[in-house]
Amino acid sequence: MTTATPNLSLPATSGAYADGAQLPKTVKVGGLNHFFGDGEQRTQALFDNNLEVRRGEIVIMTGPSGSGKTTLLTLIGTLRTVCEGSLQVLGNELNGASRDDINHIRRDMGFIFQAHNLFESLTAFQNVNMAAELQGISRKAAKERIEYLLTRLDLGHRIHYKPNSLSGGQKQRVAIARGLVHRPKLILADEPTAALDEKTGREVVTLFQEMAKDEGCTVIMVTHDNRILDVADRIVNMVQGHIRSDVAVVEASVICEFLRQYPLFAELTPNTLTDMADKMMVRQSEPGEVVIRQNDPGDLFYLIRAGHVEVIVEEAGKSEKVAELGQGQFFGEAALITKKPRNATVIATEETTFYTLGQEDFQAVLDQSKTFESELRSVLAGRT
Amino acid sequence: MKTPLAWKNLVHNKVRTAVALAGVGFAVILIFMQMGFKGAVKKTATQIYDALEFDLMLRSPTYLHLTDPRTFPRERIYQAASLPGVEASRPFYLGLTEWQAPQPPDAKLGDWQGEWRGIICMGTDPADPAFRPAEIREKVKNLTDSSFLLIDRKSKSDFGPSNGERFGELDIGVKTVLGRERFQIVDTFELGTGLAANGACLTNPNGFAKACYWQPLQQVNLGLVTLTPGADIHQVQNAIQQLLGPVQLEGPPTATPADVEVLTRDEVRVREEKRWVKETPLGFIFEIGVYVALFVGVAIVYQVLSTDIANMMGEYATLKAMGYTNGYLTSVVLQQSVLLALVGYVPSILISWALYYIVSSASGMPMAMTWQIASIVLGLAILMCVLSGLAALRKLFQADPADLF
Structure with missing residues (x-):
C-alpha cells in the first residue's frame, strides 16, 4: 500500500474533475506572464495566470478595470503576442506560433470588441459578410445565416443600412453578428452588452448559450454587466493581473449541495459554503x-x-x-x-x-x- | 465575388477621395510639367536634325552642339562623295548671327530703332536642299538670290512680325538686316528652334556667307551624307572615316590629323541629347525637377493614403483579427492606391496637355505630350501611390491587432 500524496493542486471549484471523463480543453493557460513596454517602462500586466476552459463552457471574466481581463482575453484571441508561459487555444500552442498558424486559429474564433470597428463604407450585411467570405461559406448559406442572425438581433429592418445610419447599440449588434456568422469554435467578447438595453443584451447572451449548447462553442466574455452573470458556467475574477478566483458555478453549487445535506453544515450561509468550496x-x-x-x-x-x-x-x-x-x-x-x-x-x-x-x-x-x-x-x- | 472593399472605401467617402485625387493629380501634373520641360530640352537637341536628310553626318571633332558646330574644310564632303555606297554628300551651313526686327509699316521714319536679336541662320542649296519636310524643300526653291531669306514662323514675336504675333503672308517682301547686310523675306517655313535660339531663318550658301560673314564658304559646319539603297551604313561610315583619317583627340599627332568625325544619325542624336540634357544647366535643372516632383508627389500621396489608413486602422485590425492575411490587406490598399493613381491620372494628363500647349505657345519651348512621357508618368504615378500605400501599411503589419483598436 502506498500513501496518498497530494498529486494535484487544482481548486475543487475549477470543475476540472467534476465529470470524471476529461472533456477537451478549448483554452489552457499555464504560468502566463505578460508585460507591456520595454526597458525601464516595462510593467507586468499578468502574473502567473492559470486557467482551463472546457469545450462548450461559458466563462465570464470579471474584475476592476486595469485588472488584466482584456489583456488575457486578447492574448487568448491571438491579438497579442505571448511573452512568457504557455497558452494553448483550440489545441495550438500560441507561444512561438507562426504567423500562418495564428491566421488559421483566428478563423476558428469570433471576436466581439468593445469598439464595433465596422467599415463605414459597407452595409450591415456586407460587414457581417466580410467574416463569412473569409471562411469560404457559400453565398446562399452565408446570406441565410446573416439574415437569421441580424433578425435574431432585432436588425431585420436594418440589414442593408450603412453604419452611419445605425445607432450605437445597432452597430454593436452588427459587430456581434459578424463575430458569430462563421460558427466559431471560440467566441471572445469584450463587454458585448455594454451598449445594449436589457432585452437585446439578453438576446445576445441567449444566442451565446444556444451556440454553446448546440455547437459546443466556447464563450469567454469580459463584462461588468451583472444582468448576464447567470449564463456563466464559470466565473473568473481577476485582480491586479492575478486570477483571484476561478469558479465553476455548477461545481461550486454541487459542493454546497453535498455539504448542506449534513446537519453539521446545514446552518452555514450560502456565502460561507461557497467560501468553503472555493x-x-x-x-x-x-x-x-x-x-x-x-x-x-x-x-x-x-x-x-x-x-x-x-x-x-x-x-x-x-x-x-x-x-x-x-x-x-x-x-x-x-x-x-x-x-x-x-x-x-x-x-x-x-x-x-x-x-x-x-x-x-x-x-x-x-x-x-x-x-x-x-x-x-x-x-x-x-x-x- | 468578394466584397470589393477597396472600391467601396473610395466611393463611400467622396470628400476624402476627392482630396486624395487632388493630391495625386497635383503630383502627376508636377511630374508631367518637369517631364515636358525635359522633353523640350531634348527636342531642342534633335528637332533641326530630325528635319535634315542624312544617314551619316560629317562634322568637326571639336563640334560642341547645334549652335556651336565649328567648321571643317568643304573638300572633305566631296571626298566622301567619291566612295561607293554614298548617294549624295551635301554641305550644310548653320550659325548664330544677328537679326534686326523689321520696321513696322506704320512706323514713322526716325522713331523706329529695330531691336537686334540672335537668330539661327541655316544655309542650304536651293537646287538640292538637305531638308526632309516637303514644305521646306518646296519653299527653298525661292532662295534664288543671296539677299533672300525664309523666316521660321515659330520665331518669337520680338523678331518683328508685322502682325506683332507671328510671321506669315504679310511679312513676305519685308526687308531687314541679317548679319550686316540687307535681306528680304521671300517666304516663311516652320521648323522651331527649341531652347537654342528664339528664331531661325534659311538662306542659300551665298546668303549664309553674308549673314555669317566671318565664316568662308570653304569652311562648312556639317556634311550630310545619304547612302544608296542597300549600302551597309557601318561599312560606309568606316570607309569615310578611313579615307579622311581616323579621329584622334588624344596621344601624339599622326601625320594627317583628322579634321572630320563621321557619325550615324543615332550617334548624333544620342550625343546631342546627352549634351543638352546632361551638360547644359538647363537640362540638368529639369532632370532634377523630375526627381523633385516625384519626391513631392510621394510626400503628398503618402500623407493622403496614410491618413486614410490611419482612419480605418481599427477596421483593418479587425480584419486581421478575423484571420485575414497581411496579403489580403496589402491587396486592398494596393487596389485603392492603383485606383487613386489611375483616376487621378486621367484629368491630370488633360490638364497637363493644356498646360503644354499654353507654355509652348507662350515661351516657344517645344513641349509635346508623347506616348513615352504619358506612359512613364502613368508608371510613376502608380509606383508613387503603391509605395506610399505600402509605407502607410507598415504599422498594421508590425503591431499586434489589440494595439490598433
Whole structure:
C-alpha cells in the first residue's frame, strides 16, 4: 500500500474533475506572464495566470478595470503576442506560433470588441459578410445565416443600412453578428452588452448559450454587466493581473449541495459554503491507496466527489471495517477538530476524487458558526 | 465575388477621395510639367536634325552642339562623295548671327530703332536642299538670290512680325538686316528652334556667307551624307572615316590629323541629347525637377493614403483579427492606391496637355505630350501611390491587432 500524496493542486471549484471523463480543453493557460513596454517602462500586466476552459463552457471574466481581463482575453484571441508561459487555444500552442498558424486559429474564433470597428463604407450585411467570405461559406448559406442572425438581433429592418445610419447599440449588434456568422469554435467578447438595453443584451447572451449548447462553442466574455452573470458556467475574477478566483458555478453549487445535506453544515450561509468550496483543492487516489492512516496527525478534511472508500479501525492488532463511504460523503474532520491523531484508516476501493480543505481553512469555517462546533461534536459523538 | 472593399472605401467617402485625387493629380501634373520641360530640352537637341536628310553626318571633332558646330574644310564632303555606297554628300551651313526686327509699316521714319536679336541662320542649296519636310524643300526653291531669306514662323514675336504675333503672308517682301547686310523675306517655313535660339531663318550658301560673314564658304559646319539603297551604313561610315583619317583627340599627332568625325544619325542624336540634357544647366535643372516632383508627389500621396489608413486602422485590425492575411490587406490598399493613381491620372494628363500647349505657345519651348512621357508618368504615378500605400501599411503589419483598436 502506498500513501496518498497530494498529486494535484487544482481548486475543487475549477470543475476540472467534476465529470470524471476529461472533456477537451478549448483554452489552457499555464504560468502566463505578460508585460507591456520595454526597458525601464516595462510593467507586468499578468502574473502567473492559470486557467482551463472546457469545450462548450461559458466563462465570464470579471474584475476592476486595469485588472488584466482584456489583456488575457486578447492574448487568448491571438491579438497579442505571448511573452512568457504557455497558452494553448483550440489545441495550438500560441507561444512561438507562426504567423500562418495564428491566421488559421483566428478563423476558428469570433471576436466581439468593445469598439464595433465596422467599415463605414459597407452595409450591415456586407460587414457581417466580410467574416463569412473569409471562411469560404457559400453565398446562399452565408446570406441565410446573416439574415437569421441580424433578425435574431432585432436588425431585420436594418440589414442593408450603412453604419452611419445605425445607432450605437445597432452597430454593436452588427459587430456581434459578424463575430458569430462563421460558427466559431471560440467566441471572445469584450463587454458585448455594454451598449445594449436589457432585452437585446439578453438576446445576445441567449444566442451565446444556444451556440454553446448546440455547437459546443466556447464563450469567454469580459463584462461588468451583472444582468448576464447567470449564463456563466464559470466565473473568473481577476485582480491586479492575478486570477483571484476561478469558479465553476455548477461545481461550486454541487459542493454546497453535498455539504448542506449534513446537519453539521446545514446552518452555514450560502456565502460561507461557497467560501468553503472555493478553498477546497482536488486530490485523487488510485484503488487500494491509503488516503489517511490511523494515528497519523490530521491535516485535511475530505469530501468525496467521485468513487468509494473503506474506513478501517485498528484496535488491539485487529482490523475492522466500520464503514464504506461514497460520493457526497466526507471524512477526516474529527482529527481537525479534536487536534488528535487520526482515529481510523481510509483506503480507496476504486479510483476516487476528493475535494480537500486544509486545517486552517477548516478552522476558519468552524469560526463562522457558533453552533457549528457543538453540532460537529454531536455528529462525531454519534459516529463513534 | 468578394466584397470589393477597396472600391467601396473610395466611393463611400467622396470628400476624402476627392482630396486624395487632388493630391495625386497635383503630383502627376508636377511630374508631367518637369517631364515636358525635359522633353523640350531634348527636342531642342534633335528637332533641326530630325528635319535634315542624312544617314551619316560629317562634322568637326571639336563640334560642341547645334549652335556651336565649328567648321571643317568643304573638300572633305566631296571626298566622301567619291566612295561607293554614298548617294549624295551635301554641305550644310548653320550659325548664330544677328537679326534686326523689321520696321513696322506704320512706323514713322526716325522713331523706329529695330531691336537686334540672335537668330539661327541655316544655309542650304536651293537646287538640292538637305531638308526632309516637303514644305521646306518646296519653299527653298525661292532662295534664288543671296539677299533672300525664309523666316521660321515659330520665331518669337520680338523678331518683328508685322502682325506683332507671328510671321506669315504679310511679312513676305519685308526687308531687314541679317548679319550686316540687307535681306528680304521671300517666304516663311516652320521648323522651331527649341531652347537654342528664339528664331531661325534659311538662306542659300551665298546668303549664309553674308549673314555669317566671318565664316568662308570653304569652311562648312556639317556634311550630310545619304547612302544608296542597300549600302551597309557601318561599312560606309568606316570607309569615310578611313579615307579622311581616323579621329584622334588624344596621344601624339599622326601625320594627317583628322579634321572630320563621321557619325550615324543615332550617334548624333544620342550625343546631342546627352549634351543638352546632361551638360547644359538647363537640362540638368529639369532632370532634377523630375526627381523633385516625384519626391513631392510621394510626400503628398503618402500623407493622403496614410491618413486614410490611419482612419480605418481599427477596421483593418479587425480584419486581421478575423484571420485575414497581411496579403489580403496589402491587396486592398494596393487596389485603392492603383485606383487613386489611375483616376487621378486621367484629368491630370488633360490638364497637363493644356498646360503644354499654353507654355509652348507662350515661351516657344517645344513641349509635346508623347506616348513615352504619358506612359512613364502613368508608371510613376502608380509606383508613387503603391509605395506610399505600402509605407502607410507598415504599422498594421508590425503591431499586434489589440494595439490598433
